Amino acid sequence: MRYPKKLEQHADAILSSRRREAIREQEEVQNWLRTTHPAILGCQNKLSRLLARLGIAKIRRSSCDKEIEAQIDATRKELHDLMTDAQMSEDDLLPKYTCPECQDRGYIDGRPCPCRQTILNRLVYEQLCDVSPAQSCSFDNFDLHYYVDHRQDMAKTLKSCERYAKDFSKNSKNLLFYGDPGLGKTHLSLAIAGEVARSGHLVMYASAPHLMAQLEDAKFRQSEAGMEYREIIYGCDLLVIDDLGAELVTRYTQSEVYDLINTRLNIGIPTIINTNLTMNGIYKLYTNRVASRIAGTYTEVQFQGRDIRLQKRVEEMEAHEQKAQTSHIWRAATSYPCGKNPQDDGRAVM
Numbered sequence: 001m002r003y004p005k006k007l008e009q010h011a012d013a014i015l016s017s018r019r020r021e022a023i024r025e026q027e028e029v030q031n032w033l034r035t036t037h038p039a040i041l042g043c044q045n046k047l048s049r050l051l052a053r054l055g056i057a058k059i060r061r062s063s064c065d066k067e068i069e070a071q072i073d074a075t076r077k078e079l080h081d082l083m084t085d086a087q088m089s090e091d092d093l094l095p096k097y098t099c100p101e102c103q104d105r106g107y108i109d110g111r112p113c114p115c116r117q118t119i120l121n122r123l124v125y126e127q128l129c130d131v132s133p134a135q136s137c138s139f140d141n142f143d144l145h146y147y148v149d150h151r152q153d154m155a156k157t158l159k160s161c162e163r164y165a166k167d168f169s170k171n172s173k174n175l176l177f178y179g180d181p182g183l184g185k186t187h188l189s190l191a192i193a194g195e196v197a198r199s200g201h202l203v204m205y206a207s208a209p210h211l212m213a214q215l216e217d218a219k220f221r222q223s224e225a226g227m228e229y230r231e232i233i234y235g236c237d238l239l240v241i242d243d244l245g246a247e248l249v250t251r252y253t254q255s256e257v258y259d260l261i262n263t264r265l266n267i268g269i270p271t272i273i274n275t276n277l278t279m280n281g282i283y284k285l286y287t288n289r290v291a292s293r294i295a296g297t298y299t300e301v302q303f304q305g306r307d308i309r310l311q312k313r314v315e316e317m318e319a320h321e322q323k324a325q326t327s328h329i330w331r332a333a334t335s336y337p338c339g340k341n342p343q344d345d346g347r348a349v350m
Helices: 005-036 038-060 065-085 114-131 151-166 185-198 208-221 224-235 251-267 279-285 288-297 308-333
Strands: 174-179 203-207 238-244 271-275 298-303
Touching: 005 038, 005 114, 038 065, 114 185, 114 203, 151 185, 151 298, 174 185, 185 203, 185 238, 185 271, 203 208, 203 224, 208 224, 208 238, 208 251, 224 251, 251 288, 279 288, 288 298
Parallel strands: 174 271, 174 298, 203 238, 238 271
Antiparallel strands: none
16 A cells, blocks of 8 residues: 555654664663663673674584583573662663564564554544544534434434444445535544544545645646645545535546546545535536446435534524523622612612
């Protein structure tokens, strides 16, 4: 899997920083031993020299290798005794690498170490959060109470999306989320994207207007960064295109949308498209080729209900009004002693 060059470089920089820090800490231990326990350091150096001599003796098939092995055993015992007296272990003399398997190099015998993949997974998710509200969009905070008339249908949609993310593979289905604005299409597609990214897949997210602008720039300017972006968009494990139809639709964008959808279908890698358009609207706005490919190869998921953003806005306004009324009543009740109004004792208020 090819990752964006910046992510690869960032992962390598993290590994290099970890390795440098481990070696720095080891050097501090060595300096401390030089001052407080010079015998331990001397014994350690002696052991290193003996091990080197044994290696040479083995290569030359020298008859003195048995004698060297005996010296190594004696030196190890001496080192162990010295370390015990100092209340230390031999591990205290070694660098404390974050990943002992690759010693924070990122590779083992030329193959990427799992620790490097873990770092890349985290960076992919962070990149997703940088370009989208993925961090605030999860399955857990997808609130079904806003779907008063369609709660059962949307509960099924939520479960289906959770299964899609859990079982994701490069053979997963293409999805078309469609419906009116403010019904949770972006929320659920980003919840899927977040889970898939955390599981180790390369996920890319882009709004349709931004995506078309980036692809157009890559095609006509031929910049290295633009070409890399284009290659990754076309080949990433999962692509989420948000708000298809919001871009300025021209012959170029019609051709680019078709090329992108068709290429990913031919490669066999899934795409999720969010749109406010119906299939009929897609037919009208794009060419028949685009609509036909989507209709024939995407699973359509309809979002129904009332605009959640508007519902939340109404809730905020009502809560604010309720708070203002409560505050007014409290001020009125505490303006006079014991909560009495001057009119209560017959005095006129001028």
